[in-house]
Structure formats: structure tokens, C-alpha cells
Amino acid sequence: MKKKLALLLAVILCAALTAPALAADQGYKVLYQSELNFRPWSSYGDFVAGYSSDSESCRILRWTGSGVEEIPESYRYAQLESERYAIVNYSRIIDLRTGETVVPQDSYDSVSVNGMYAMGTKDKEEGQERYLLDLANGGSSVRLPDGTQSFGGGRILIREDVNHYYYTDVEGKRVLTLKEGVRPNSYTNGYTAVSVVQDSYLAGYAIMGMDGMYTATFPHPRFVMGSHYPTVYCLDVPASYVSYEGLICIGEQTEDEKTCERYGYADIHGKIVVPCEYSRESHAFRNGYAVVMKGVGQERQCGLIDITGKTIIPMGAYQDLSDVSSSGILWAKDHNNRLCVLEVPVTGLIDAPYAAYYGEAVRWGMDTGILEGSIYQGGVYGSLFKPNEESYILAALGYIWNAKGKPAPAVTPELAGDDGDGVNDLRRMIQWSKEQGLTWGDGSDDLMDGVKPITRGQMMFYLWKLAGSPAAGAVSFTDVPAGSEYAQAVAWAVEKGITSGTGNGTFSPEQHCTRGQVITFVYRAMSGK
Numbered sequence: 336m337k338k339k340l341a342l343l344l345a346v347i348l349c350a351a352l353t354a355p356a357l358a359a360d361q362g363y364k365v366l367y368q369s370e371l372n373f374r375p376w377s378s379y380g381d382f383v384a385g386y387s388s389d390s391e392s393c394r395i396l397r398w399t400g401s402g403v404e405e406i407p408e409s410y411r412y413a414q415l416e417s418e419r420y421a422i423v424n425y426s427r428i429i430d431l432r433t434g435e436t437v438v439p440q441d442s443y444d445s446v447s448v449n450g451m452y453a454m455g456t457k458d459k460e461e462g463q464e465r466y467l468l469d470l471a472n473g474g475s476s477v478r479l480p481d482g483t484q485s486f487g488g489g490r491i492l493i494r495e496d497v498n499h500y501y502y503t504d505v506e507g508k509r510v511l512t513l514k515e516g517v518r519p520n521s522y523t524n525g526y527t528a529v530s531v532v533q534d535s536y537l538a539g540y541a542i543m544g545m546d547g548m549y550t551a552t553f554p555h556p557r558f559v560m561g562s563h564y565p566t567v568y569c570l571d572v573p574a575s576y577v578s579y580e581g582l583i584c585i586g587e588q589t590e591d592e593k594t595c596e597r598y599g600y601a602d603i604h605g606k607i608v609v610p611c612e613y614s615r616e617s618h619a620f621r622n623g624y625a626v627v628m629k630g631v632g633q634e635r636q637c638g639l640i641d642i643t644g645k646t647i648i649p650m651g652a653y654q655d656l657s658d659v660s661s662s663g664i665l666w667a668k669d670h671n672n673r674l675c676v677l678e679v680p681v682t683g684l685i686d687a688p689y690a691a692y693y694g695e696a697v698r699w700g701m702d703t704g705i706l707e708g709s710i711y712q713g714g715v716y717g718s719l720f721k722p723n724e725e726s727y728i729l730a731a732l733g734y735i736w737n738a739k740g741k742p743a744p745a746v747t748p749e750l751a752g753d754d755g756d757g758v759n760d761l762r763r764m765i766q767w768s769k770e771q772g773l774t775w776g777d778g779s780d781d782l783m784d785g786v787k788p789i790t791r792g793q794m795m796f797y798l799w800k801l802a803g804s805p806a807a808g809a810v811s812f813t814d815v816p817a818g819s820e821y822a823q824a825v826a827w828a829v830e831k832g833i834t835s836g837t838g839n840g841t842f843s844p845e846q847h848c849t850r851g852q853v854i855t856f857v858y859r860a861m862s863g864k
Contacts, residue, residue, distance in 0.1 A: 362648070369673055371674045375657040378660050452469060453468040487523055490521075491507075526545075570586070578621065583602075597613065618658055620688075623681060637650065639665070654669065664678055684715060685718050691851070706737075706854070725849060733764060735857060736764045741760070791846050791852075792825065795828045798824070805827055810825060811826070814843065814844065
């Protein structure tokens with residue numbers, strides 16, 4: 336048993352303050368209102384950069400949980416985009432967690448922060464010199480080759496000439512050479528928007544993966560054949576980037592419009608997710624939400640939508656909105672020029688937006704501690720949930736056991752003296768699961784079978800068994816035999832609203848469950864909601 340456990344572990348490595356909260360069905364709360372005249376610009380966590388009427392310099396504010404305080408210094412420039420290193424003052428970068436300077440002021444003429452790295456530029460008489468700055472190591476720099484364009488996703492984009500580009504890794508090794516005429520941008524979250532030139536004309540746009548293959552293409556109207564001029568779409572190159580939600584800003588171009596005036600959002604396969612009805616100034620998605628604009632100049636209005644296109648903050652409710660932070664905070668300027676702190680629901684995980692079908696379940700799992708603990712018990716990967724990964728049996732049992740409050744088994748298993756990686760919790764969970772009749776494999780209950788993927792049929796059987804194996808009606812799915820072990824479980828799950836099948840009258844009982852599906856099934860069965 337001890338050897339098997341060791342092998343297993345090796346394999347799976349606020350209430351309203353100065354303003355009352357709005358009704359929950361409005362989708363957001365007002366946490367704070369101040370008389371401070373402040374226009375928010377860019378936010379990171381509980382920090383925001385913006386401008387006020389009494390200063391032309393950028394100012395930095397922080398939400399303390401009960402009020403707003405100003406960072407003592409004013410900053411001319413600020414970038415609040417990276418994981419840790421954010422505020423830039425004439426190329427000075429400070430660590431928001433410690434306040435320490437990582438890159439000294441005036442070291443570079445401009446700096447672009449990207450995660451744990453930044454790209455610094457110095458203007459010389461003979462041209463620009465660019466450096467890659469390793470922020471995790473005190474801003475140590477490496478001179479980049481001539482022709483370097485940008486950095487993102489761990490790759491450096493280099494231009495050989497007007498029609499030829501290639502990428503290197505951070506060590507300078509060439510990892511991808513592009514075809515002639517492909518003009519790319521920086522990678523974000525594994526994808527980049529590219530424009531394609533053919534015969535000196537712009538032929539169209541594409542979304543490209545790390546392997547250089549296109550996941551979607553958008554031809555330019557000039558290259559669309561046929562007597563009827565169709566509606567075509569173009570990427571907002573180079574401003575577009577693929578968000579963690581897998582969405583990218585896209586513009587609509589028609590026969591009567593030479594430029595795009597309406598923008599929406601598409602997924603990486605080119606499917607339009609949010610119709611094109613917003614202006615170019617609309618933001619990319621951050622933490623499951625996007626700030627969108629309509630109109631220009633004095634007529635401009637802003638609002639907030641989720642990844643389904645649902646309106647969270649109506650257009651025009653506020654004059655300005657910042658992006659949503661990972662903690663669900665956003666900053667706003669109301670029509671009385673007051674600074675407001677707003678809150679929307681987030682999961683706290685960058686790849687599990689609240690609006691996703693599993694978002695509410697993930698948030699419940701985070702709030703109740705069900706997603707805490709080791710990966711083999713269904714825990715998270717730092718700031719990632721990885722909802723589309725296959726879930727294995729022990730992880731599904733981990734969700735169930737945690738949701739039950741980690742009940743002690745009737746028979747205490749042999750416990751380890753060294754409880755590293757929660758191995759004793761794993762042993763208690765396995766023993767309890769067996770006592771409940773939640774088994775796996777061919778009946779041998781070999782521990783390594785527990786890291787096999789769990790099927791949809793197994794998942795329903797577990798939940799049904801824990802509910803007391805209640806009687807249910809007839810099975811309504813064509814691929815669930817009436818005499819199968821999980822037939823009554825599936826019928827019961829449908830009656831309880833836990834599942835509705837996979838479409839076209841099928842349930843797909845042998846299909847592997849993803850982590851997103853498993854936590855959703857557990858939430859629907861055990862949350863009491």
C-alpha cells in the first residue's frame with residue numbers, strides 16, 4: 336500500500352461602506368463612493384491607475400477593503416497588466432507586493448511588461464536597442480537581436496525583412512519560422528492574431544497557435560469571391576489578443592463600410608460569441624468580463640459584459656470603467672464625477688470565468704474549500720483550474736468527500752508518520768469511499784486504477800449511490816441500456832437537474848468527464864441550490 340501511494344503521488348504531482356450594495360440580480364455591487372474626481376484607466380488586483388482633475392500626472396490608488404488610499408508618489412505612466420510587476424514611471428518598474436524597485440527609473444525609454452518578463456527599449460542614434468528584462472531576477476537584461484518586434488507568451492518576435500518573421504524562445508533559439516507574407520504579433524495565452532499579405536494586398540487575418548497552424552481565418556473582402564458581397568470579419572490587429580477565456584476582439588466589415596465601426600468577440604475557431612455592436616475602444620476580456628463602448632466623443636458610453644455577452648453593468652451607468660481584477664474589483668467614475676469601487680463575482684481562477692457553465696460551481700468550490708488540497712484530490716494548479724482536463728476517479732471522489740465535510744471512515748486506515756502532500760487525507764478518503772460502495776476498476780480496487788479518467792456513467796453512479804440509491808423513472812437516453820449498472824443513476828440525475836445529457840437523445844455514459852463537468856455535477860447534487 337505504501338509503495339502504491341508513493342507511486343500515486345509521483346504520478347500526480349465586503350459589505351457596502353459609503354454606498355449600499357445593489358440587488359444581487361443586478362450582477363454587481365457598489366462597495367464605495369468617494370467625492371474624489373478620478374478617471375480610472377488601468378487596474379491590477381486592488382490597484383488602479385488614472386487621472387484626476389487637479390493633476391496631469393497619473394495617480395495610483397489602492398482599495399484596502401474598507402476604503403481607498405493613494406500611493407504616495409504620482410506616476411506619469413502606469414502599466415497594471417502583469418502578474419506581479421506593474422507600475423512603470425519613466426520605465427521604472429516596482430513590485431506591487433513589496434513596493435521595491437525592480438527596474439530603476441530612466442533605465443529605458445519605454446518598457447512593456449509581460450508577466451514575469453518585460454521588454455525595454457533604448458533609443459540610440461543608430462536605431463532602437465531592445466532588451467529582455469527578467470523581472471524575477473531583479474530586472475537582469477539580455478540584449479535582443481536587431482529586428483526584435485515584441486515579446487509575449489515566452490516567445491520573441493523578430494522581423495528579418497518586410498515579408499519574413501520568426502520567433503525565438505527566451506534563450507534565443509529559433510522555434511517558429513513563418514511563411515512569406517505572414518505578419519504576426521505577440522503571443523498571448525497560446526495564440527496570436529496575424530495578418531496575411533498576398534500580391535502586395537492584405538488577403539485577410541488569422542488566429543495562429545504556437546505550432547504555426549491557423550485555428551481560424553478571416554479573408555479580406557477583396558479576396559472573397561462571388562456575386563454577393565458578404566459580411567466579413569477582421570481582427571483588430573495589432574490590438575487584439577486572445578484572452579484566457581479564449582476570446583478575441585473582432586470587427587465587422589460590410590460592402591458599404593471601408594473600415595470597421597462595430598466590434599464584438601469571437602472564439603479561437605472564429606465563431607462569433609458576442610455580436611459586433613460595440614466600438615473599437617472596447618477592452619479585451621479580463622477575468623470573465625469585458626468593458627465595452629458605444630458611441631464616440633461626448634456620446635461615448637461604457638458598460639460591462641460577461642463571456643456570454645450578457646450585460647452586467649448597463650451602458651451609460653458610469654462614465655468610465657476599469658477592467659475587472661482577479662479579485663472581482665473594478666473602478667468607476669459616475670456621472671457626478673465620484674470615484675466608485677464596484678464588485679462582480681469571479682472565481683479567483685484565471686481560466687474559470689464566472690459566466691462559464693462551471694463558473695458558479697467553481698466559485699462554490701473555492702468558497703467552501705472543496706477545491707483546496709492536493710491535485711489528486713481535485714485541487715487547483717496555482718491560479719489555474721484547468722476545466723477542460725480529464726478528471727480522474729480520485730479527484731472526483733475528492734470533490735465528493737470534501738463536500739461531505741471529510742467524514743471519518745468507520746475503519747481507520749493505516750496512516751503515515753509523514754503526512755506530506757496530504758497522504759493521510761487520501762487514505763481516509765479512499766477508505767470512506769469504499770465503505771460507501773464507491774469503487775472503481777474491475778473490483779480489485781487497485782490504487783493506480785484511481786488515477787484513470789472517470790466516465791459520465793461512473794460519476795452519476797457515485798452521486799446516486801451517496802443519495803441512497805433512490806428509485807427513478809425510465810431512462811430517456813438511447814445510449815443508456817435499461818439494465819446497465821448506472822441506468823437508474825442517470826435517470827435520477829436527470830430528474831434532479833444534475834445533467835441533461837449530451838444532446839440528440841444521448842448521455843454518452845462512457846465519455847470521460849472533464850474537471851469542469853465533475854465540479855458542476857457535484858455542485859448541482861450537493862450544494863442544496
